[in-house]
Amino acid sequence: MHELVNKVRMLRAGFVFSEPQILEIANSFQQAMTDGLTGKGSSLKMLPSFLTKPTGREKGIYLAIDFGGTNVRILTVGIKGNGEYRILKRRSFPLQDRGKGYDFTSREATGTDLFQFIAGQIESLLEPGQIYPLGFTFSFPSQQTGVNQAILIKWTKEIQTSGVEGHNVSEMLQKALVCKNLIQVIPRAIINDTVGTLLTSSYIDRYADIGSICGTGHNTCYIEPSSPITGKPMIINMESGNFNELPATKYDLQLDRQSQIPGEQRLEKMVGGQYIGELTRIIIQDFINKKLLFVSGRPEIFFTPYKIKSEDITRLLTDESPDLTDVSQWLKTICRIPHSLLEERITLRTIASIVIIRSIQLVTATFTGVLKHIDPSLEKRHTIAIDGSLYELMPGYASKLNITFKNIFKGKSDLIETKLTKDGSGVGAAIAAAIVED
Secondary structure, three states: OHHHHHHHHHHHHHHOOOHHHHHHHHHHHHHHHHHHHOOOOOOOOOEEOOOOOOOOOOEEEEEEEEEOOOEEEEEEEEEEEOOEEEEEEEEEEEOEEOOOOEEOOOOOOEHHHHHHHHHHOOHHHOOOOOOEEEEEEEOOOEEEEEOOEEEEOOOOOOOOOEOOOOOEHHHHHHHHHHHOOOOOEEEEEEEOHHHHHHHHHHOOOOOEEEEEEEOOOEEEEEEEOOOOOOOOOEEEEOOHHHOOOOOOOHHHHHHHHHOOOOOOOHHHHHHOHHHHHHHHHHHHHHHHHOOOOOOOOOOHHHHOOOOOOHHHHHHHHHOOOOOOHHHHHHHHHOOOOOOOOHHHHHHHHHHHHHHHHHHHHHHHHHHHHHHHHHOOOOOOOEEEEEEOHHHHHOOOHHHHHHHHHHHHHHHHHHHEEEEEOOOHHHHHHHHHHHHHHO
16 A cells, blocks of 8 residues: 555656746747747747638638548538627538448548548538538648648548648648539638637637647647738647657656657647547556556456547546545446455546646646747736637646646736637638638
8 A cells, every 4th residue: 555655656746747847848838939930940830820810800601621530520600790600500420430331541541532521521511502611620730831721741640541641631622522513612711720719719809819729639829929921910830739848757658659650749648638548548557567456457448558538537537426436337337347445446536637637737838838929928818719628528627727827827817818619620710711701
């Protein structure tokens, strides 16, 4: 028991940061932003969007595609002006369905197959005689050369579709629409999901100047006051999930080695919903190997990569009963562990909590780096628009993020507001199309 307590204490010391450490990471992030903007070597790509804030007066009916992972959403959005909008129709569909015999995310699938499949899902949302300017949210690292031109740099989120990296995804979508004879759909803008989230929030909130995804993946964008391209305000997609100037533990290194892109997306692998379950599993596996947990057996779930999901972490953290009854039930039904000690259940919950606390601290550190860049003395109000399941659904995530801000900025933290922006990536694509059309 004493050895288990010491192991948990060492884990916490390696994961949870002090305020000076958070500020040190924030400063490194700010420097990486500057380096990226000025063309120096940086893990932040600092990609231009060629868009700035909407005026709030945009109007019309627009089509939006939201492609951010293995599920794609299509929306028709009525934008009414005065910061008002309404989702008129929506549908979502998976890019992989083994029951139906397809997987457009595998190496065997081509980009042509992928985009023709997406285009084929659009027709059911269209009204006869209506022209639909299209905004396309494409949430993968892409080099933009214009508001409707984007070349995929590299797939992330374990997608491997061939023939897309290094190609203009806007042109691939356009060809697919023509192939499906959807001539009433007119592509106008391509954006990242963080840009969409920021556009959606800034359409109704003039203080919104940072947008972030805290869900399966992680990335942040912001409004650069003076773009190196135009000298005017422009939304910059940082691809911040790739930030790598971070103190990594042996568990982070193990997760990185076994991933499909070792050495890349280091921040995302420490904070994103795609990885927090796996990171927790790797830690628990180490505890089991050291005979500190479940000494009477070897639960396979903790020795099978990616078997533990963010939903399991949520379940561990939600249980507040004195004997952790729900955790016990989870161990019985999901993990096939019929008997567990209370100390073991507490340890699992503590490990999950430590992983989540570090996620919150790292995300807050990067937001702090952005704020230091755009408002060094923190003299103005700022809204950080956030979408994603971690921020919305993980117990304590949003509140602890705001507490961390309070600790860092002391009396000035009231100038910072974080705001859940639902459907931001989809609605934002429609707003992007509206900005171009306006």
